[in-house]
Every structure is written in structure tokens, then in C-alpha cells.
Amino acid sequence: MTLNILFASHTDRWSAYEPHLRRALDGYGLSYSLSTKAPPEDVDYIVYAPNSDVQDFTPYTKCKAVLNLWAGVESVVNNETLTQPLCRMVDHGLTQGMVDWVTGHVMRHHLNVDLWITAQDGDWRAGLVPPLSSDRIVTILGMGALGSACASALKSIGFQVRGWSRRPKVMDTIDCYVGQDGLDAALSGAHMVVLLLPDTPQTNNVLNASTLNKLAQGAVVINPGRGPLIDDDALIAALDRDHLHHATLDVFRTEPLPKDHPFWSHPKITVTPHIASETRPSTAAQVIADNIYRCATGQKLLHLVDRTAGY
Numbered sequence: 001m002t003l004n005i006l007f008a009s010h011t012d013r014w015s016a017y018e019p020h021l022r023r024a025l026d027g028y029g030l031s032y033s034l035s036t037k038a039p040p041e042d043v044d045y046i047v048y049a050p051n052s053d054v055q056d057f058t059p060y061t062k063c064k065a066v067l068n069l070w071a072g073v074e075s076v077v078n079n080e081t082l083t084q085p086l087c088r089m090v091d092h093g094l095t096q097g098m099v100d101w102v103t104g105h106v107m108r109h110h111l112n113v114d115l116w117i118t119a120q121d122g123d124w125r126a127g128l129v130p131p132l133s134s135d136r137i138v139t140i141l142g143m144g145a146l147g148s149a150c151a152s153a154l155k156s157i158g159f160q161v162r163g164w165s166r167r168p169k170v171m172d173t174i175d176c177y178v179g180q181d182g183l184d185a186a187l188s189g190a191h192m193v194v195l196l197l198p199d200t201p202q203t204n205n206v207l208n209a210s211t212l213n214k215l216a217q218g219a220v221v222i223n224p225g226r227g228p229l230i231d232d233d234a235l236i237a238a239l240d241r242d243h244l245h246h247a248t249l250d251v252f253r254t255e256p257l258p259k260d261h262p263f264w265s266h267p268k269i270t271v272t273p274h275i276a277s278e279t280r281p282s283t284a285a286q287v288i289a290d291n292i293y294r295c296a297t298g299q300k301l302l303h304l305v306d307r308t309a310g311y
């Protein structure tokens with residue numbers, strides 16, 4: 001039987017994904033038709049990006065799964081027309097990209113790289129030796145696919161790493177916390193906090209005036225998760241009164257970040273344009289093909305979104 005697979009993403013992604021998807025699907029020996037247009041009632045699987053034209057899933061009556069190309073699902077998870085199983089993207093290329101980005105930005109602040117880039121004025125500033133990584137506490141909020149990989153990488157460099165998640169976790173040499181009390185404990189005295197939580201009603205403003213206050217004086221906030229995780233005004237207030245040293249932000253409540261947003265001109269904020277990591281077609285195609293093969297052969301789908309938890 002031929003499987004009808006619809007690629008429903010932004011039109012410019014088709015040329016990037018098509019060869020990789022075909023190669024990966026061929027590797028499973030599946031008989032399939034893969035296209036950007038198909039009669040909805042014939043479609044078996046939708047390879048999906050939330051910014052595609054497909055917003056009403058009602059006509060896709062025999063669709064067995066919607067396979068999201070993005071890790072974050074906040075813009076599709078509450079779509080009431082979506083009754084089919086929804087899988088999110090867990091891709092080792094995406095994970096490696098996030099580990100690279102988070103490690104780079106943690107090391108920037110750990111080594112005070114900005115100082116040395118600007119301190120080329122002939123003044124021999126002896127004695128400004130950075131502390132050891134083992135003297136720094138880095139807390140990761142969100143210990144899923146991305147957060148736990150970043151935690152392991154930072155631990156292997158030498159940092160003291162704490163993690164916070166919704167359900168209890170056991171990870172060798174990483175202190176793991178859950179719940180509101182756990183959040184306070186995870187943030188208490190931390191020198192850096194990295195946000196890798198999904199955007200859900202429960203995670204909205206997880207960093208606010210009260211939780212920011214738990215961090216060590218001079219702490220750094222790094223947010224590659226989602227904009228609504230942080231109360232923007234509380235963040236600016238904490239930077240302005242020098243409780244925080246810096247914030248590196250990759251994600252925002254409104255994207256693109258409006259040109260007149262105060263984050264752009266704030267001297268203690270670095271803005272990056274949602275580039276921390278992205279799904280890589282070569283590795284993601286393998287994940288998609290694997291899930292289609294699993295479903296077509298009666299196995300359980302991987303990376304299923306829990307619609308009640310919202311991620």
C-alpha cells in the first residue's frame with residue numbers, strides 16, 4: 001500500500017527537506033508518495049510546520065499522525081481541529097546545535113570574554129583571572145531533550161549543574177529539582193540560569209521579580225527557550241539595579257523583536273534572532289521516516305505530545 005505523505009511547511013523548506021526525506025523513507029523500503037499538495041482525504045501523514053497553510057485538520061480524515069518539524073508546539077497544541085496524534089521534533093542535529101549555543105554563551109560570561117574584547121588599551125590588567133567552572137552554579141530550567149543534553153555538556157566542562165523539570169529525574173552528578181520549592185532551591189545562589197522550558201500556561205513568567213531575586217548577585221540569564229518564560233519588566237528592573245550582570249535572549253514574546261523594543265538598546269542585554277538551534281533537514285528526515293515506519297508497522301509513535309500538559 002502506498003502511503004500519502006504531505007509536506008506542509010513554509011514553501012522555502014521543501015527544497016531543503018525533499019531529498020533528505022526521500023533518502024530516509026527509501027531507507028525503510030516504504031512505498032510512498034511525498035508532495036506539497038494532496039487531496040486531504042487521501043493523506044496518511046503530515047510532515048508539519050506550524051507556519052504552514054494547513055491550519056484546519058478536519059478534512060484530513062485518514063491522517064494517522066502529524067509530525068512536527070519544530071521542537072516547540074505551543075502554536076499547534078491547542079488547535080481544536082487537530083484530533084490526530086501530534087509528534088514533536090527531537091533531532092540530534094537540533095540538540096547538538098543547542099548544546100553548542102548554550103555552551104558558547106555560558107563560556108562567554110564565565111570567562112568574561114566581553115571584557116577582554118574591549119580591554120585592548122595597553123592597560124595590563126593582571127589578576128583578573130576567571131574562577132574555575134567548578135566554582136560556578138548553572139541552573140537549567142527544563143531538563144528535556146535539549147536541557148538534559150546542555151546539562152551534561154556543562155557538567156563535563158566542570159560546572160556545578162542543577163536542573164528543574166515537571167517530573168522527578170535522576171541524573172548522575174546533576175542535582176535535579178521539581179515543583180515550586182524545587183524551583184526556589186534550583187535558583188538559589190545560581191550564577192547562571194538557562195531556560196529550556198516549553199511555552200505553556202504553567203511556565204509563563206517562571207522567571208519573575210521573585211524568582212530572579214533567588215539568583216546570586218551578578219547572575220546571568222540565558223534564554224533560548226521561549227519569550228513568555230520571562231517577565232520582561234522584572235528582567236529589566238533586575239538588570240538596572242545590578243542584581244543581574246547580563247541577559248542573553250534568543251526568543252521573545254513578539255518575534256521578530258520590534259525595532260523599538262527596549263531590549264535592543266539595553267547595555268546588559270544581548271539579543272540573538274531565534275537562531276540558537278534549528279531542526280536540521282538531514283537528521284530530522286531520519287526521525288520523521290522512522291516515526292512513519294513505526295506507525296505503518298503498528299509500533300508506538302515516538303515523541304508524542306501530551307496535549308493536556310501542552311508539550
Ligand code: NAP
Pocket residue numbers: 071072073089090094098141142143144145146147164165166167168179196197198199200202203224225226250251274275276277278311
Ligand atoms: P522537552 O524535551 O519537551 O523538555 C521540556 C522540559 O521542560 C522537560 O524537562 C519538562 O519536564 C520541563 N517542563 C515542562 N513544563 C514544566 C513545568 N510546568 N515545570 C517544570 N518543568 C517543566 O523539550 P525540548 O526538546 O528540550 O525543548 C525545550 C524548548 O526549547 C522547546 O519547547 C522550545 O520552546 C525551545 N527551543 C528553542 C529553540 C531555539 O532555537 N531558540 C530551538 C529548539 C527548541 P519533564 O521532563 O518532567 O517532562
